[in-house]
Amino acid sequence: MIVLTAVTDVKFIARKGWFVxxxxxxxxxxxxxxxxxxxxxxxxxxxxxDVWCTLAVHPTQPYVLSGCATEIKLWDLNCIQTFEEHSAAIMALKFNPE
Structure with a gap:
């Protein structure tokens, strides 16, 4: 049986020729x-x-943030840190460029 899932976010990493x-x-x-x-x-x-997930890509560093349900994770293709302090769904993420 094939299970289809909805893509909830896509980001490009042009410097690597990747999309996430x-x-x-x-x-x-x-x-x-x-x-x-x-x-x-x-x-x-x-x-x-079966939850909403979103992504953010750091503009200069090799990091991706994922936000799924109430949990944010920082990745460099391996999970570096998990942030679990949120009590409501995470709908958007963004790195501060400074």
């Missing part, structure tokens, strides 16, 4: 898009599924 997509099953997929598209990696941002 997150879906409602809380899986983050990283693809290289130059010449031909190929998957770089995938990782689970949250242990449960």
């Amino acid at each position: 997509a997150v879906s409602s099953d809380c899986v983050v997929h990283v693809y290289h898009y130059e010449k031909e598209m190929r998957k770089v990696t995938s990782f689970r941002a949250l242990g449960r599924a």
Whole structure:
């Protein structure tokens, strides 16, 4: 059986030739898009599924933020830190460029 999940956010990382997509099953997929598209990696941002997830890409550093349900994680393709202080759903994220 094929299970379809909704893509909830996509961000481009032009300096790497990548795009990062997150879906409602809380899986983050990283693809290289130059010449031909190929998957770089995938990782689970949250242990449960069927929630809204969003992403932010740092403008100069190799970091991605994922926000799924009430949990924010900082990634460099591995989880560096988890922030769990939120009591409501996270709908958007952004890095402060300063």
